[in-house]
Amino acid sequence: MIVATKTPLRPLRRVLALATLVFGSLCVNTALALDLTGITNSHDPSTLVRDGNTYFHFTTGDGIWYSTSSDLVQWGNPGTVFPVGTWPSWINDAVPGFEGHFWAPDAIQMGDYYYVYYSVSTFGSSRSAIGVVRTPSLENPSWQDMGMVVQSHGGSNEINAIDPAVFRDHDGRVYFSYGSWFGGLGVAEVNQSNGMLAEPVTHIYGGGHDSIEAPYITRNGDYYYLFFTRGRCCLGVDSEYEIQVARSTSVYGPYTGERNLFPNEVGNRKGPGHVGILKQDGCNYVSTHYYDLNDNGNSKLDIQMMNFVNGWPTITDNFTSIQSCGGVTEGLYSFTAQHSGKSMEVEYASTANGANVVQFDFMGGLNQKWYVIDQGTGEYSIINALSLKGLDVWNVSTDAGANIAQWDYWGGTGQRWQFNAVTGGYVEIQSVLSGHVLDVQGQSSANHANILQWPSTGASNQRWQMQREY
Missing domain, CATH: 2.80.10.50 (Trefoil (Acidic Fibroblast Growth Factor, subunit A))
Structure with missing residues (x-):
């Protein structure tokens, strides 16, 4: 997600809403790749979620923009959660000057509802908030905004309330992570009956205006893995983003052993960011965005495959179709x-x-x-x-x-x-x-x-x- 820094960046509104599917690994093989088609634009894509036979990809854009697919390859049928130009009234008090451009949503199914978390902010400020909206169905939505989940008030050392991400742990609990630069990254358990936080936020990584944002946590075996981006985003072909990962035996950290997962540039992919993981048929599919050096730096959706070797994730794009890895879809x-x-x-x-x-x-x-x-x-x-x-x-x-x-x-x-x-x-x-x-x-x-x-x-x-x- 875009971050408030001391260095002026291109306004996020100029960045097209694009979506990417990515797989985690410590090296990237570009010999083959899943060729996404249709409307592949995305920036800060959500974790991909499925309702019936349709996958949904939410991403930065006016009204909380999304696109859909029946096969994770061909994307189209764009829509928005809120009618463009409208938003919940609580946002006006939380973030004065907000203009309807929602940042970095994430989505999860909890009980009888799908929940979509979203960021509201203005460029260059840590006065931000994260809200959540829910619907019983994504294919036939009836959206109900649940209100504000967490906010930051503009302080230089606060965890900036942007870039929400949610995941379900082995025990069924759901955890919410978020944050950017300023005070770093935080995590808290979610109350699954209403989507709000069930406990105070725990700081887990970064801070002191370190160039870190867009956390995503997953668990594999005995370890929790914290994915995050470093560098400045939203500069197109000049984006500094790269994705790194650290691990812990507790969701609350400490996370150690930081290493590079997606380098800043591989082939035509520049500045990858914003990990989300879909666990399907025993495979781990990772969604991210990247800036396409072969298309004027437009931001697009990418899908790669993640495996774990010696306790750390490894990434490959050496596949050309969605496949089964011999397991059950979460x-x-x-x-x-x-x-x-x-x-x-x-x-x-x-x-x-x-x-x-x-x-x-x-x-x-x-x-x-x-x-x-x-x-x-x-x-x-x-x-x-x-x-x-x-x-x-x-x-x-x-x-x-x-x-x-x-x-x-x-x-x-x-x-x-x-x-x-x-x-x-x-x-x-x-x-x-x-x-x-x-x-x-x-x-x-x-x-x-x-x-x-x-x-x-x-x-x-x-x-x-x-x-x-x-």
């Missing part, structure tokens, strides 16, 4: 038993530790929806969307017939799962702890029938249909 799911057609749920919509997991007719409640979260190791946590507690093998048992319940997530093997594809598009859900699979007791087709773990038999009461809930 997201919100319901699970339907093949034999009964009933859904896995937390019984009676309980939010208590130890609440039983059963099957029941699908009613659409959050107690019947589950976040599937990729841990980057071939294992997944499964977090109930109502309680935010983990699917858990009772009492860490390896016995056949052990009960399945929910419990506060603690990351042990009794709360980690693998998905094994079986015929007909179904999966077995296998405990990493025991090697047993989820089983509807006695092949019952009744509501409230218990779910337990049992050795795989190939029976239909051990087969589940995963349905994305958009």
Whole structure:
């Protein structure tokens, strides 16, 4: 995102709203690349999110500009969240002089809504704010502005309230990071019922007017990775941006081992910035923008692929089509038993530790929806969307017939799962702890029938249909 510095930069309004998909790596191979087509303009792109069969890419622009794609390659159908020339009234008090150009949005699905975070500021000032708007559907939006999430008041050492980014941790919690130059970067947990912050902001990196901004955090295995940009942006072919990464064993830091991830210039790509990560089919797709040296420095969307080698991300663009890496796409799911057609749920919509997991007719409640979260190791946590507690093998048992319940997530093997594809598009859900699979007791087709773990038999009461809930 554009940053207020002591050196005048070109006004952001002159920068076209462009979007990029990028993959993380310590070196960039330019032999092959995913060739994005259509409306590929983007600056400070959001994490790519999907509603139904449509991907959405939000980016800097009037009204919170976005474009869409059905395949991550061909982009078009532009739109805006707010009608151009209008914005929520609270912005006028928070940021006097705001003119409708929203910076660096980010998007995430939480429960029954999609949330889009956005920055409001004026060029060269740290008097800024971040707001959030939500809708039950992106394909058929009904936007509700939730108000201001965090602000800065113009102080020289404040964390500047721009460049929001959100991600879901292995335990189902969502964290919000933001910041730029001035006081550096901060992070806080999000209240998933309204999109606001659930705790005070913790400073995690930078400060003292260091040239750092646009944070994005992800987790892989035991490490949290903080991506950020250094240098001055928004100068087209003269952009100084490069993307770096540091890591920590805590989301709150300290983050150490800073190293370069995307250099300032590779081939026709200049000044890459603003990482977002889409975890799809076991692959990590990274979205960023870059200035195209072959197109007068226009800012565009780029997609590359990220892997992790020896505990650090590596980036490649050596692929020409979206592919599967042999895993499950992160997201919100319901699970339907093949034999009964009933859904896995937390019984009676309980939010208590130890609440039983059963099957029941699908009613659409959050107690019947589950976040599937990729841990980057071939294992997944499964977090109930109502309680935010983990699917858990009772009492860490390896016995056949052990009960399945929910419990506060603690990351042990009794709360980690693998998905094994079986015929007909179904999966077995296998405990990493025991090697047993989820089983509807006695092949019952009744509501409230218990779910337990049992050795795989190939029976239909051990087969589940995963349905994305958009």
